[in-house]
Amino acid sequence: MKAKSDALRGTKKVSACPEDGRTGATTRMPHAERKAQILSTASDFFADYGLTAQTRRLAEECGVSQRLLYRFFPTKQDLLSEVYRKEILGAFKAVWFAELKDRSRTVEYRLMHFYKDYVRHTLTRKWLRLFMYASLSESSMAPDYISSIITQLLEVIMAETAHEKGVELPRDEAMCHEIAWTLHGAVSHYAIRRHLYQASQVLPEDQVVEMHVRMFLAGFEALMEHYA
Amino acid sequence: MKAKSDALRGTKKVSACPEDGRTGATTRMPHAERKAQILSTASDFFADYGLTAQTRRLAEECGVSQRLLYRFFPTKQDLLSEVYRKEILGAFKAVWFAELKDRSRTVEYRLMHFYKDYVRHTLTRKWLRLFMYASLSESSMAPDYISSIITQLLEVIMAETAHEKGVELPRDEAMCHEIAWTLHGAVSHYAIRRHLYQASQVLPEDQVVEMHVRMFLAGFEALMEHYA
DNA sequence: AAATTAAGTCGTCAGTTGACGACTGAAAAA
């Protein structure tokens, strides 16, 4: 960081580290690139240590001075908001809706395909920890956006399942959502167990998803009879 | 707190608040009673603001000086550990095992009965928030104890269900657990949604539990056929 | 080569935060 030339100029330095091989000599980067690097490091950092973790340690992790963070993000909250937007909101894919509605495949296939992808690429350790930290903090950063997407997913799943089974859904909308939550919640909770409660998990993801989908479809049929 | 008598003695006080009607005059309590009160207040406090919330604010909430907390708990971590032990570990009931094994009732009845109680008295907002904060923090306070209890619950549920349905369970133990997790996870996730993700939840608890149990039992039968 | 731009750092401020030594005073014991 600072090395030679300290003794030379008469300003006010506190020379301390004479040239050693590995001064942290921060490689200069273009603005956008450095910002992206900080954002990326910050995602992992806050996921690991919580949203209350300190900017000084983050800077250290990034290999830059703490002051530099404030060149890119006016406040810590701004940085947190960008992390949330990128990591949490950016983890939902539009193709899911199209694939779930693709009636050239069986519902069982579509559900298994979707949830395998969802578990593997969205319900990751990083995503779950950030989402949980954000949920627990008062300033729920952008809650409605996500719940709206999930609700739409649940509705598509219910509509497609009912269509294939040739039954009519209950008129009670909340009940319909809750039925779909049976599967979605079980899968989500599997991910939570695995990534948040360091459970000594053994069964591979795909196998678990397949089982949960099978149980859901079987349960769905039985439940529809019960309500008819 | 301090009022008169400041000016009288020559020590080193900084008198500031002459007698007003409402000095925070802390009512003196016996040791055990005060400790219990602090512990109780601390539970709600840390559940609300996280385990990183400050002892000063907690003391304020308790209506005592911050210093007093350290008369009862040598360090903040000690206080947190006691909160965890009391609120998290203390929320599991031994009767559940007996009731779940009571074959004079149907499995459906037993499961509904158990999970209604579990959701109402254990998966509360306070419990979930404390448990989640503890899970997210590195120092997982006492993880194995809980997971051991849950595992036992899952095993009882599987054994009883298989017995009533007259089928044999898969030999794969992890798979058996995962099947039971289908129900346990769905119910847990319902509570998480409701209490952690302030979801605009409408359906009453009991109705949701009944539905999840029904779907589980139907799915269970279908799954057993699939593996046979 | 000189001037300009912008990437990056130093040092510091004001407000926190866990912890604790020393003190106070009401109630119980002698």
Add this chain to the structure above:
DNA sequence: TTTTTCAGTCGTCAACTGACGACTTAATTT
């Protein structure tokens, strides 16, 4: 009444923490 006990408080310390003014210096432009 006097002494002892102990619940409870004050004030402070050292380390931390978000924020930022002022400065340094590598790279680019002229």
